[in-house]
Amino acid sequence: MTSHTPVTVRATAALFLVLLSVLAGCRKSDAERAAEERAEIDKKLRDSYALVPYRAFKLTYRAEGQPNAPEEVAALWKAAAATRELPEKAVSEEDARKMARIYLDLGIAFYKAKKTLEKRDEDEFPLLWNRFVPDAPAPLQGYDAGMEHAVLAAIWLVLDNADRGNRIPATEVVFYELSRSTPTPAWPAGLRTAVQGNRGLAFCGAGYHYAAEEELNAFISGVEALPLEEFPATASVTSAQYRETLLAAGYFARAWNRMGLKRERAAEDDIERGLGSLEKLGVENELTWWGWAFIHFRRERYEESAKYLDKLAASPYLGATEQQEIHANAEEMRKHGKKLPIFLQARAAVILSQALIARAGGVEHILVTVLGPEKAKQVYAPIAWMDRVRQGMSTVSVDTVAREAGDTLNAAKEVGGKGLEALKKKLGGGADSTAESGPR
Numbered sequence: 386m387t388s389h390t391p392v393t394v395r396a397t398a399a400l401f402l403v404l405l406s407v408l409a410g411c412r413k414s415d416a417e418r419a420a421e422e423r424a425e426i427d428k429k430l431r432d433s434y435a436l437v438p439y440r441a442f443k444l445t446y447r448a449e450g451q452p453n454a455p456e457e458v459a460a461l462w463k464a465a466a467a468t469r470e471l472p473e474k475a476v477s478e479e480d481a482r483k484m485a486r487i488y489l490d491l492g493i494a495f496y497k498a499k500k501t502l503e504k505r506d507e508d509e510f511p512l513l514w515n516r517f518v519p520d521a522p523a524p525l526q527g528y529d530a531g532m533e534h535a536v537l538a539a540i541w542l543v544l545d546n547a548d549r550g551n552r553i554p555a556t557e558v559v560f561y562e563l564s565r566s567t568p569t570p571a572w573p574a575g576l577r578t579a580v581q582g583n584r585g586l587a588f589c590g591a592g593y594h595y596a597a598e599e600e601l602n603a604f605i606s607g608v609e610a611l612p613l614e615e616f617p618a619t620a621s622v623t624s625a626q627y628r629e630t631l632l633a634a635g636y637f638a639r640a641w642n643r644m645g646l647k648r649e650r651a652a653e654d655d656i657e658r659g660l661g662s663l664e665k666l667g668v669e670n671e672l673t674w675w676g677w678a679f680i681h682f683r684r685e686r687y688e689e690s691a692k693y694l695d696k697l698a699a700s701p702y703l704g705a706t707e708q709q710e711i712h713a714n715a716e717e718m719r720k721h722g723k724k725l726p727i728f729l730q731a732r733a734a735v736i737l738s739q740a741l742i743a744r745a746g747g748v749e750h751i752l753v754t755v756l757g758p759e760k761a762k763q764v765y766a767p768i769a770w771m772d773r774v775r776q777g778m779s780t781v782s783v784d785t786v787a788r789e790a791g792d793t794l795n796a797a798k799e800v801g802g803k804g805l806e807a808l809k810k811k812l813g814g815g816a817d818s819t820a821e822s823g824p825r
Contacts, residue, residue, distance in 0.1 A: 415595055415598065415599075416599075418595040419595040419596045419598070419599050421595075422588070422593040422594075422595050422596040423593075423596050425593070426564050426588075426591075426593060426596070427564070430560075430561050430564060431502065431503050432503065433557065433561075434499065435557050436557055436558070436561055437461075437495065437498060437499050437502060438461075438465075439558055439561070440502050440507065440561075441458045441461050441462065441498050441502065442462070443507050443513070444458050444502070444505065444506075444507040444510070445458050445459055445462055446513065446516060447507050447510040447511055447512070447513060447516060448507075448509075448510045449516070451510055451511075453509070454510075455501045455505050457494070457497040457498050457500070457501040458498050458501055458502070458505075460494050460497065460498070461491075461494045461495060461497070461498035463494070464487075464490050464491040464493075464494035464495075465491060465494075467487050467490070467491070468487055468488070468491060508530045508565070512528075512529075512530060512533050513533060513537075514528065514533060525573065525576070526571070526572070526573055527569060527571030527572045527573065529569065529571070530565070531565065531566045531567045531568065531569065531572075532566065532572060532576070534562045534563070534565040534566035535562070535563070535566035535568075535576070535580045535583075537562045538559050538562035538563045538566060538583070541558050541559045541562065542559055559587070560587055560591065563580075563583055563584050563587045564584070564587070566580055566584065568580050568581060574607065574610075574611055574615065575611065575615055577607065578603075578604055578607030578608055578611065581600045581601075581603040581604040581607060582600070582601070582604035582631075582634075582635065582638070584597075584600040585597045585598075585599075585600030585601035585603075585604055585638060585639075585642070586601075586638055588600060589601070589638065589641060589642040589645065592645070594642050594643075594645040594646045595646070597642045597645075598639070598642055598643070598646065601635060601638055601639040601642055602639070604635050604638075605632065605635040605636070605639065608628060608631045608632055608635060609632070611628070613625060613628065616628045616631075626666055629662045629665050629666050630662075630666065632658075632659075632662045633659045633662035633663050633666070634659075636655040636656070636658040636659035636662065637655070637656065637659040639652075639655045640652040640653075640655035640656045640659065643655065653680060653683050653684075656676060656679070656680055657680045659676075660673060660676045660677055660680065671697060671700055674693045674696045674697050675693075675697065677689070677690075677693045678690045678693040678694050678697070681693065682718070687718050687719065688718075688719060690718050691715040691716070691718040691719045692715075694711055694712070694714055694715035694718060695712065695715050697711050698711040698712040698715060
């Protein structure tokens with residue numbers, strides 16, 4: 386039996402290596418996941434009913450006069466044009482039948498055009514630029530279908546921001562145009578980098594984090610690689626400052642995306658880089674102080690985190706109560722050096738959270754802001770009661786409970802009664818049904 390042991394060990398090791406290789410082969414790379422997301426984006430846009438009129442209009446215009454132009458798409462616009470002459474209301478039975486027939490024809494044409502657009506693409510046909518100005522040279526170096534999509538995305542963004550009545554359904558249109566605006570090496574470097582940044586933000590916002598990671602990586606590396614003279618300069622902003630501003634935006638955008646990927650450490654690295662860029666720009670305010678307090682806390686640099694909490698405590702925009710609470714949290718953070726390392730992160734997170742809640746004006750203020758006054762009363766009542774119980778219990782000595790049970794219970798009832806009255810006043814006076822029905 387002993388003589389066969391080395392063989393058995395070798396066979397087990399070989400089997401283990403085979404299993405490892407199989408498992409490794411089952412794991413998809415980021416590039417593979419990004420490719421899947423891009424394919425999903427393309428399919429969703431092709432299947433979108435909301436985009437049918439827009440895509441149909443563009444395809445019809447680009448395909449006009451072409452031998453392979455799809456008839457179904459042109460038929461949609463013909464059916465839509467027939468509705469222009471219809472009255473707002475039918476005045477007779479004959480009018481009602483006529484309106485019903487025309488709208489039925491439009492519905493059929495819409496369905497046929499939708500099916501056609503699932504298979505046909507506007508980029509099969511000449512560019513809009515060539516249709517508008519057929520004899521003019523290209524407006525930009527490397528101008529192609531992707532660049533035209535990028536230009537249209539920028540135009541729609543401007544229209545969307547200018548439209549205060551929300552009459553322009555630009556969100557899906559912008560996403561459609563950006564998803565089609567794939568940069569090529571022939572594009573000017575600055576434009577290529579800008580489009581990659583916009584695509585990264587769009588993909589991240591839609592939840593396509595692997596595709597967004599590729600775009601944002603390309604944006605940051607593109608900004609870093611561009612010569613300084615490529616960045617604009619004004620009387621108040623130098624080229625170096627402009628470049629650093631773009632880097633800060635890229636780092637924070639990628640941090641946001643990496644949080645979506647559940648890659649917290651990588652996200653923290655980007656937040657620290659972004660804060661470093663803001664520091665170079667001379668930007669210092671409450672937002673950067675909170676950011677540094679958070680990063681130093683995550684890096685277990687508790688003394689540094691406490692320094693930024695001290696700065697926050699001295700902010701003139703805070704009330705005296707909030708200043709005192711944040712300063713107390715800074716002192717708590719400093720005491721971490723005397724505690725066991727295993728407890729540091731959890732305790733520091735509590736301290737930082739308490740400081741942030743204090744800055745926001747307390748739990749009541751947050752609830753009122755998010756939920757509204759009435760709903761906040763209902764939600765906050767049991768929270769306040771539990772907090773009162775926690776504070777009351779913390780003042781009771783375990784050693785004296787058995788000896789003085791009667792007195793302790795009477796005192797607890799008295800404190801509870803006072804706390805309930807205080808809560809009623811804080812949340813708007815009268816007896817709140819939720820608070821009264823809570824545990825006693």
